Amino acid sequence: MSYSNVKIKVNGKVIEKEIESRWLLSDFLRDKLGLTGTHVGCEHGVCGACTVLLNGEPVRSCLMLAVQADGLEVETVESLAEEDGTFHPIQQAFANNHALQCGFCTPGFLMSVKNFMETHPDLPTDDEIREAISGNLCRCTGYSNIIKAVKEAYVLKC
Amino acid sequence: MKPPKFSYLRPNNLREALDMLAEYGEDAKIMSGGQSLIPLLNMRLSTPGYIIDIGRVAELKGIREEEDALVIGGMTRHVDVEKSALVQEKCPLLTEGIRWVGHNQIRSRGTIGGSIAHADPSAELPCMLTALRGEIVVVSSEEEMTLSPEEFFLSYLLTTLEPNQLIKEIRFPKIKQGSGFAFEEVARRHGDFALVEVASVIELNHNGTIVDAKIALGGANSVPFIPEATEEFLIGKKPNDSILKEAAVLQLDELDPEGDIHGSKEYRRYLTGVLLERALNKAIERAWGGVIV
Numbered sequence A: 001m002s003y004s005n006v007k008i009k010v011n012g013k014v015i016e017k018e019i020e021s022r023w024l025l026s027d028f029l030r031d032k033l034g035l036t037g038t039h040v041g042c043e044h045g046v047c048g049a050c051t052v053l054l055n056g057e058p059v060r061s062c063l064m065l066a067v068q069a070d071g072l073e074v075e076t077v078e079s080l081a082e083e084d085g086t087f088h089p090i091q092q093a094f095a096n097n098h099a100l101q102c103g104f105c106t107p108g109f110l111m112s113v114k115n116f117m118e119t120h121p122d123l124p125t126d127d128e129i130r131e132a133i134s135g136n137l138c139r140c141t142g143y144s145n146i147i148k149a150v151k152e153a154y155v156l157k158c
Numbered sequence B: 001m002k003p004p005k006f007s008y009l010r011p012n013n014l015r016e017a018l019d020m021l022a023e024y025g026e027d028a029k030i031m032s033g034g035q036s037l038i039p040l041l042n043m044r045l046s047t048p049g050y051i052i053d054i055g056r057v058a059e060l061k062g063i064r065e066e067e068d069a070l071v072i073g074g075m076t077r078h079v080d081v082e083k084s085a086l087v088q089e090k091c092p093l094l095t096e097g098i099r100w101v102g103h104n105q106i107r108s109r110g111t112i113g114g115s116i117a118h119a120d121p122s123a124e125l126p127c128m129l130t131a132l133r134g135e136i137v138v139v140s141s142e143e144e145m146t147l148s149p150e151e152f153f154l155s156y157l158l159t160t161l162e163p164n165q166l167i168k169e170i171r172f173p174k175i176k177q178g179s180g181f182a183f184e185e186v187a188r189r190h191g192d193f194a195l196v197e198v199a200s201v202i203e204l205n206h207n208g209t210i211v212d213a214k215i216a217l218g219g220a221n222s223v224p225f226i227p228e229a230t231e232e233f234l235i236g237k238k239p240n241d242s243i244l245k246e247a248a249v250l251q252l253d254e255l256d257p258e259g260d261i262h263g264s265k266e267y268r269r270y271l272t273g274v275l276l277e278r279a280l281n282k283a284i285e286r287a288w289g290g291v292i293v
C-alpha cells in the first residue's frame, strides 16, 4: 500500500495528513474532513456534483487523487456562507429563484458559478450561462431557474 | 467505484520521469490530467501497480513558437491552450476546436499530451493535429523521436507508445497568411464527445484558386481520417457551391462510424458530409478575408 504526506489548504485552513495515495479528493473531503457538502454522483466526471475549486479553478474532485492537491488550495461549498450563516449572494439567488429542489446537484452548480462570475465580471448572456453550467447535471429542477438565479447573483453581488 | 491500490510516484523532472518509466513502465501508467485515466481506475478497468504522476514536471509544460510551428508541452492543460494569445494568433484552429473538449471543469485538468496518448477517435485534438499535419515528439530514457499522426495512431485507444515512452511535446504547424481554417462538430450537449467532427485548413492564392487543402475527419473511423482524394480534387479549383458540395461527399463511403443510441452509422456518415461542406465554406471565407480570426 502506498501512503503520501500531504499539506492541503482547505477552505482557508491548512490540513497536514498522511493519506492513502489512491484516495480521491472527493472522498478525502467527505470522509476524512467531514465536508459532506461536496456530493458524489457518478464518479466518472459526468454529473458535476463533486465540483470544487482548486487554486480558484473549477475541477472534478472525483477525477483527482487527494495527493495531487498536495501544496494547493481547495475551496468547497462550505466556504461560501459566512460564519454566522449569512448566505453568499449565489446561494441567496438560488434560494430566491427556486433554483433547487432536492439540492443534490447544487454544491457543484454553486462552485462552477462562483468561478464563472469571477472570470466573467460583466452580466453574461443566457447562452454564456448555459455553456458555463453545461458541465453540471440537475435531474429535478431543470435549468431555467438556475439561469435566472445566476443572473440575480450578479445583481446581488453589486 | 474507487481506484485500486497502486504505488504513487511523482517525478520532479523529465529525467526522473523517464528513469521511473524505464524501471516500472511495464506495470505503470503515466498520469497527466487524470481526466480519462481516473475514470478507468474508478471503474477498475485499469489496475496498474504504479502511477507515475507527471503533473509537476515543468519541462513538459508550456507553449513556444518556432519558425513554422507552435510547440506545446505534453503536460500543458487544455485551458492554457484555450486562453493563449499566441495560439490564437498563430494557430487559431486550435483555439476554435479546443473549446469542444469536455467542460471547463475538465479542461482545467486535462492535458493535450493526455488527449493524444488516449487516442479516442472522437477527441478533438487528434483530429486537429491530423488536419494540421502536426507531429508528436515521443521520448524514452534512450531516445527521442518525432512521429506523424498517421504513424502514431493505430486504432481506437491504441497508439505506438511503448511502456518506456512518454509524449514530450506536440508540434502544431502555424496557419499561413492567406489560409483559412475551420473546426466543426456536432455533439449531443456542449462538452460531450463528438458524434463526428471536421477540421480543415484551406490556402487560396491571390486570384482565389485553392492551392492547398488539408482536412481531417474525426469520430467516423478508428483514427482521424485524411480524405486525400478530396484534398486533391479541391487543389487547383476556384471554389463555388457546387464544387464544395461535390467535394464534401466524395469519400463518405470510406467512413465506417459506429452507430449507437446517439446516432446511426448512416446518420453519422451523412452528418460528416454536412459538416465538411460547412467547414470548407467557413475556411474559404476566412481565407478570402485574408485574416485568420
Ligand SMILES: Cc1cc2nc3c(=O)[nH]c(=O)nc-3n(C[C@H](O)[C@H](O)[C@H](O)COP(=O)(O)OP(=O)(O)OC[C@H]3O[C@@H](n4cnc5c(N)ncnc54)[C@H](O)[C@@H]3O)c2cc1C
Pocket (backbone or CB within 6 Å): A044, A045, A046, B029, B030, B031, B032, B033, B034, B035, B036, B037, B038, B039, B074, B075, B100, B101, B102, B103, B106, B109, B110, B111, B112, B113, B114, B115, B117, B118, B122, B123, B124, B125, B161, B165, B166, B167, B168, B191, B192, B193, B194
Ligand atoms: C465528462 C468528460 C467529458 C470529456 N469530453 C471530452 C471531449 O469532448 N473531447 C475530448 O477530447 N476529451 C474529452 N474528455 C477527456 C479529456 O479531454 C482528457 O483531458 C483527455 O482525454 C486525457 O487527458 P489527461 O491529461 O486527463 O490524461 P490522463 O487521463 O492523465 O491520461 C490518459 C491516458 O494517456 C496516458 N498519458 C497521459 N499523458 C501522457 C504522456 N504525456 N505521454 C504518454 N502517455 C500519456 C495515460 O497513461 C493514460 O493512458 C472528457 C472527459 C470527461 C471526464
Ligand code: FES
Pocket (backbone or CB within 6 Å): A039, A040, A041, A042, A043, A044, A045, A046, A047, A048, A049, A050, A051, A060, A061, A062, A063
Ligand atoms: S461525481 Fe464527480 S462528476 Fe459526478
Ligand code: FES
Pocket (backbone or CB within 6 Å): A099, A100, A101, A102, A103, A104, A105, A106, A137, A138, A139, A140, A141
Ligand atoms: S436539484 Fe435535484 S438534482 Fe438538481
